[in-house]
Amino acid sequence: MSDEAPQLRVVIADDQALVRAGFRMILEAQPDIRVVGEAHDGEEALRVVQATRPDVVLMDIRMPGLDGLEATRRLMAERSTRAPVAVPRVLILTTFDLDEYVYAAMQVGACGFLLKDIAPERLVAAVRTVAQDDALLAPTITRRLIERFARPEPTSASVTTSVAGLTPRESEVMALVARGMSNAEIAEELVVSQATVKTHVASLLSKLGLRNRAQIVIAAYESGIVQRGDGARL
DSSP states (O other): OOOOOOOOOOOOEOOHHHHHHHHHHHHHSTTEEEEEEESSSHHHHHHHHHHHOSSSSEEOOOOSSHHHHHHHHHHHHHHHSSSTTTTOEEEEESSSOOHHHHHHHHHHHHSSEETTTOOHHHHHHHHHHHTTTTEEHHHHHHHHHHHHHHHHOOOOOOHHHHHSSSSHHHHHHHHHHHHOOOOHHHHHHHHHHHHHHHHHHHHHHHHHHOOOOOHHHHHHHHTTTTTTTTTOOO
């Protein structure tokens, strides 16, 4: 039996060489993480991902040519058009915490959104978190996201219809996910097993046609299942 522990494979896409070098140094100091490729723009990121098939992509938003949002959109499109080809989790890193970037990144399927001034240990934790298909948002960005969807806005008919088809338990799990709770915390709250929670989350994704937990948060606010002041973690 090999003594080597399984490693998370990571690709770093950023137009600044110093940023890529810094991220690589931080991540490769961990025994369970290996950087398998780098890219300076979205087009190169797509090629590197195709060649290396990483678990996680650190994707800058603002890059020359094809930007990080469009590159993420194209990566996520492979999930539906090239199944069962594995599609990596995308963790967006940027200097700008603007609302439109948060919304767009979540809508195209990014699993996380963090600012570049993140502490090294939090970057490492973020990679591990999104690799497990959990959503991850910086606290300030979570606040912006929640405020955006807490505003009274017309809810699309498709979202309303889909949510209406959820069971009471699924709606309850959806609300807890939207409040930032992990599977373990939801299991404790509902007095069920983590496996049961995972089943409910998988059912939510399937019924609502969503890609990840981040999009569950968006759908919860769009549909009104969770509203401002319901105890979301800011």
